[in-house]
Amino acid sequence: MQKRFFILLLIFGWFSGFAQNNEAQGESYYKKGEFKKALIIYQNLNKEKPYHYEYFYKLIAIHQQLEQLDEAEHILVQRLEKRRNPTLVIELGYNFQLKDSLDRANTLYEEAITYVDKKPNYIYSIAKKFEDHSLLEQAIRVYKKGKLLTPDKDYSIQLARIYGDQGDVEKMFANYIEYIAYKPNYLNNIKRAISDFISENSSNENNTYLRRSLLKKIQQEPNPYWYEMLSWLYVQEKAYNKSFIQEKALYKRNPESLDRIIELAITANNDSDDETAKDIFNYIINTTQDADTALIAHQYILEIDTKNADEKELKRIDKSYNELFNAYGKSRLTLPLQLAYGEFLAFFKKDTESAIAFLRKSMKLNISNFQEAKVKLLLADILVLQEKFNEALIFYSQIQAELKNSTIAQEARFKVAKTSYYKGDFDWAESQLKILKSSTSQLIANDALDLKLLISDNKFEDSTQTALKYYAKADLYAFQNKTDEAISLLDKILAEHKGESITDQALYQQAKLFEKKQQYNKAVANYLEIINDYKEDILADDAHYQLAELYNTHLAKPEDAKQLYEKIIFEFEDSIYFVEARKKFRMLRGDSIN
Template sequence: MKRSILYKILLVSFLVLPSVISGQDAETKYKLAQNYERSGNFEKAENLLNELIEQQPWNYSYFNSLYNIYIKQKKYDEAVGIISQRLTYSPNDPSLYGLMGSVYFMKEMSDSAYFYWDKGIETNPSSISTYRIIANYAIESRALDRALEYLKMGRQLSSDKSIFTLDLANIYSLTLRYKEATLEYCYLLSIKPDQIGLVKTKFNSYSGNKKALDEITETLESYYKENPQPIYLDLIAYCNMLNGNYNAALNFTIEYEKKINGNGASIYSMAQTALRSKAYDAALTGYRYIVDNFPGSNIVPIAKISRVETLRAKLNKNPKNDLWHYAKIIDTVEYKRLSEEYKKIAGEYVNSNIFIQALYSRAEIEFENLRNYRLADSIFTIINLRAPGTEYSAKAFLKRGLIAIYSDNLEQAKTFFDNILLNNKLSADLKAEAYFRKAKIDFWQNYFESALSNLKSASGDLSSAFANDAIELSALISTLKRDSSNLAIYAKSDLFAFQKKYEEAVALLKDLIKRDNLFILKDFALYRLAEVNIYTKSYGEALEYLKELTGKSENGILSDKALLLTAQIYQYGLKDESKAGELYENFLEKYPDSLYLETAIQNLNYIQTKKGKDG
């Protein structure tokens, strides 16, 4: 009995072991062939793979590897040969006919390619997947018209008439047939309206292509006339928006809202988009329409305040920068009107978030544009009382601190800035500004070590709007604090300039630049004199002071900043954008590592874009 069992075990081992060894040998050969292929030794790889296929003609991995090697070497006849060989084992595999057609297409024998692709369809003409498989081979070969035929044939067989719609639209787009592509998307939406988001994403890819968007929009409008469903109005509005036609976009959005009996949400969204793109008139039309036509909608309060914010944005066309903000001519009548509108909105919505937003915007106008500091401070105080701990409250403390500085109450200003720093939930930018403002007060009061400590905190996040100024002031104090008497004079002039006591500031600064052996401090005094002259619109004098700085070595501590300010004078002050553009280009060439590089690039891009539109 035992001998019988042992005999059987030995017999099985002798039968199985050769196949195991053979399998291990095949795997080793296959890995070796792959290594040869990777190293570019295709001949050795071919030989090994042919041996393997002879042993295992059914193995697809060996076949596919050999096929790819032939294609890489453009051995198309050999590729045809191994496909034909494999077809003897799998005569009903559409992929093999797809491959055969692709090889003939590479050989520039399109009729033969079409013959084999058609044969692939014949393997299983009732299966939808067959049409997709063969169409994919045609697409890969860039035989796009043939691919369209196969996809259309497949769609006719399917009960799901939306099948292949996206594939067809993609091919039409690739061949610049935007009308046909758009009709496919419309057909898809007629069956599956929930795909509107996907279709918008597809159209978004045409952003910046005016010709395509014009054809798409025209096709959509024609389609809507025959199929007056609201979803197409939404799509027409979206395409007009992509094309920068915000007035048309808004009109179609209004029509869309009428059709769906909406509450104005789509109109508000489009108005917001127009506002972000600085299409102020379209945005204003949208907000006004909501207020006039949806009196019961919960969107009305935000539409009201957004309308006033848009009017304010139209007035604030100069850069968001204190220097140029105070140099511009203020239209007090318009700003007073805006202040009153904010006051009215705040009165309407006392118990909502709109109340605080309206109060803050009104106080900003009174502070920044009308310079009515007493009224602004009283409104900011209300915000601190009504919305403690909020970002609006922190911003109000910042503004109250600035007002206190203008009133020469530096200690009170510090208290306001400290209130911000006590709130750990505020943004890093707000805290950076609070630290910077405190540092400036320390600087003006000649507490240089304390100033350095606060400046370190202000520059901790280099992305902060105050990081560059903090670094610059820190460098100045660290370098010159031993010459405390001259540094104190400069600090005093800096305070006067901040408080808009320009005559006092100029007197101190001019005294400084006449002194001997000041070097770095003289450069800072020259730069500050230029800024003060910009405040008073004395652009010629400002340029003279900056010329002294830009005429020095490119390695001067303020050389890059002086050149940037010179360009800004031409852009914003003298309105000579051509000269400003030249100076920005000069800046980019001279100072590619400057802290102010991003500002120069943005300003230059603005000038070039505007020039392109005007041209």
């Protein structure tokens, strides 16, 4: 008996596996458009399992693809004679629609919709079948009926998706808002769903409608999720000060965590909205009971103040750092502040000796290996600033040896390559950069590839490598914040080595330095020269994008910017700027959907 049962199991398993293989083969034929081959397989599968609806509907779809509409109709009518299923009724109606018998099709669609009144549990399957055939108006009617017949359920998210497909953004937003009220924990999903319909431009029609709807909801029922949604909208518009107002309102209702406000402050800071970022960080300092959180906020404020500080302001900032050390001490807990102060002394106060002395004391603290590596990395950077390259290389190499394969070790290897490049040791630099091309950090890998291409493209053109040495020196000047010296040296390259492969690199680097000095017209001239004379070279898309950004953000020439963004879309499809250029082009064109 057991033996017989075992044999039956084997036979069943063999048939099951055979059916699965056939189905996979049939699906493959279907996707490739080989419908005649797919038809044979699905006819057999349908015979084996006549009530397997997936096989049945696929068989109908294949007949329709082969324009065998009478055959599809015959199969559907036969099945409907056995059982009047509403999804089959819709399928038969669609088959009549393909035959241009619209009256008969609509009659069957109406019949299917009436099933909802008798059996509301059919709502989703009927609406979904209408959606499968892009019969969106019928699907909308079914979901709306569902809202009336089954008030305990909610079909707003399905309606929102359909209205989005139809381009009816106002109704889409209204239904998404209704669904948030029904299921607030879906808020993040809905943010993702509508993000493509929102612009950075606050006067955009979609933004305006969503903002008004949310403000109305806050007045009617001030639930936290409406504040959160409105805050999110303001962040999309880069109106961080307005988002801050919403976040404060949220915090007052639930003062458990400042995480959202801290995240907003960092976002505003990263987007160079210094005034708002400082306001938020000051609020955090005045609100938090946590010393570490307050310390982080203090550090951000000092770093913001440092950006454009004059001599008098630098002295005040120096004093503020030391007041913080007096209050919080110097330990592993305040190491981020110590690193920030070391960088401040070296790169802003130009007091490299004091910076090195201060950081050497930090290394003597009871800190982790990773923290020590962070200190060594900054110390080495400062030694490069002083042009003490060999000493810097010792620190970078120690990090590589002590924390092998870590991201900070890879960063140290890149800095070894960069330091060797500054020294003019291009072969050693290139050997290190080859290793870094496969770095786990995409940013390091990209920077390594860019520098490797610069060296390999230019080191053989001139046996003395004069132009490349000048360029590396200009790069070092830029790192040392000696902007005028860097610009002058790049001028020398452009005068003495014009036409060589390094020319477009020199023009691009100089343009970035002009931007730093806010000499935008000079930067424009450089970008235009690259676009006009080096349109086939590697920096062509970079020049287009950076020039578009200048026109868009600093020179109030949106039409010129739009043309350049459009050029990136159509001529540089593989560019890293493609997605951003398309987004900004559509925004400047005034599209309602991004």
